[in-house]
Amino acid sequence: MRSAGHLFATIALIGRYASPGIADPLGRLAAFLTARGHRVILDAETAEFTPLPGYPTASTADMGANAALAIVIGGDGTMLSIARQLAPFDIPLIGVNQGRLGFLTDIALSDMEPALSAMLDGEYVEETRTLLDTKLMRGNGQCERSLALNDVVVNRGTLGGMIDCAVTIDEHFVYAMRADGLIVATPTGSTAYALSAQGPIVDPGVPAILLVPVAPHALSNRPIAVRDSAVVTITLLRGKDASLHSDGQAHYALAEGDRVEVGRATHRVRLLHPKDHDHFAMLRRKLHWAETPEQLRPARAGAEP
Structure with missing residues (x-):
């Protein structure tokens, strides 16, 4: 975890390609980051499908040269693709889940602003992946x-x-x-x-x-x-x-x-997670791993214990 302060002056945004539901959260995120004082650049491939007027677009090389952080909104497939492309530039990645399981994109879309606010103030854990x-x-x-x-x-x-x-x-x-x-x-x-x-x-x-x-x-x-x-x-x-x-x-x-x-x-991939990130808790939640039948059974109003 790093100390609080003004981190990540320029942030690159990458959205799930050709996803019909990406425009609203992507625009919301760009406005949120701009209001915090970050410079926002938009991945050029994302912009082909989801343009955000007023924000400059950037190729992979441009993102690698100028961004201090990349935030991905999408599923694990989107994260896999951009992680391979940006790994040579040593840029850390944050994933916001708009897919299904979201092992790599571990921030829920509903929690995007509060989770990112804390992380951008330095409240995060970093790990590297092979x-x-x-x-x-x-x-x-x-x-x-x-x-x-x-x-x-x-x-x-x-x-x-x-x-x-x-x-x-x-x-x-x-x-x-x-x-x-x-x-x-x-x-x-x-x-x-x-x-x-x-x-x-x-x-x-x-x-x-x-x-x-x-x-x-x-x-x-x-x-x-x-x-x-x-x-x-x-x-x-x-x-x-x-x-x-x-x-x-x-x-x-x-x-x-x-x-x-x-x-x-x-090269290795750098991932940033919320401070309370727990890998095995995530596996239990997303895979229903090591849960008993009672834990898997949906709660019913008025059911006896």
Whole structure:
């Protein structure tokens, strides 16, 4: 937590793209920040769908060069996208939830002004999240590169059968696998696709990379966690129409013999949360995790205890 004072002179605003309900909260937020004395700039892609007259627009590079903070109104998908883009500029991010679960956008829209008022006065906690740097290698060269905050997935095509792949860690053979796919996830991504594939929930501060098979055709292929300094290489041995996905947003077709190298990125994502932020309380609330049937049952007026 930082001491109170005038922080974040210039703030960039990013809204959920093409969302019909974003104009009102985005305009409300811009006016709120301006009234506090902050200079507001609007993400250029957001402005294409939701222009705010009177506020300058900025490209990713402009935001990186001029903004001291970025505030995102949207869902986790919006936050994933902008986090990857702004990570090289070391700009902290605050998320206001206009989506569904909102693991990364953890401020409720109804609480936006009071929560941000306290945070902009210095009442916040900061954490950093690991990014994955992925290289798609074909033949003797690199043909694609991408970043991921949640996960990198190698999976089967929509019409093809299972894929066969070999996995190495720091060039040491780990296993060969036949499955629908393999998820390489950060601790942040442990509550995303990896959770649906029976992967573990990992505290975001743990320096680990997770390998979680998707529907493996063997009892021995279990999720494993390795140190985040490791380089994981997945070689596609067989698989028609197989593909590579980074955060579910960047997609690449794979050919047999392709190698996918995944390691920790140089840059990290900086997230700011309200002072009372509790990661595991958030998981219980959003996933109904570790709750008893009595806790899940809606309260009924006049019901007996």
